[in-house]
Amino acid sequence: MDEEIQKLLPLTPTVFHMLLALADGEKHGYGIMRAVEEETQGQMQIRIGSLYGSIGRMMEARLIEETNERPDPELDDERRRYYGLTAFGRQVLTAEAARIAQAMAVIQGKQILGKV
Template sequence: MVIRMSNQEMREPTFFVLASLADGRKHGYGIIKDASELSEGRVALKVGTLYAALERLQAEGLVIATGDEVVGGRLRRYFELTEPGAASLAEESERQELNAKRARDRLKQRASRVAASTKTASA
């Protein structure tokens, strides 16, 4: 298992793969469907991206394969979130929330500055 530096940004598709699996055991296509719902259609995971991400996340130990099943004549590869995977998702969520908060604070200040300068300019 490859140990990966934390403190490194996680891309949105990868984030949604973990977030989807936080809901419970799922197979590839199920993750795609779920991520789409979870994000209200905004995130459409591409198959290539998904399976590449699953391989990578397995290698990092954030996800484990929990058996293949044949349902309706079709193969399904199931996956589950590991504890490190859950921790990683939690960390990433926190980071994003912090970043968003910092940006919004600055935008707020900026908005009042812009309002003030507009007032000055028109005066």
């Protein structure tokens, strides 16, 4: 399993931020787009075509899956499809986060960003 995870690292920024957006619960496509934009303070915007291309590839890689649950079926459009992290997707996200944290430690050690 570890080898399978390592093969996927480092993740592309789009995939990483999409996994991050799904880390706190299932979202539909537009929700993922909005979450990525908010979490990156507008520095990353995923457009519709790229979003669904990435969703397709991430589903093929078993990082995410389509879920049947609706947060509130009364309020939600039933045609919307929701996506959530798979167990494997969460492991990949954790491994990538650890890799970034390790790099961050080096950045801090070398005071690239000045004294924090």
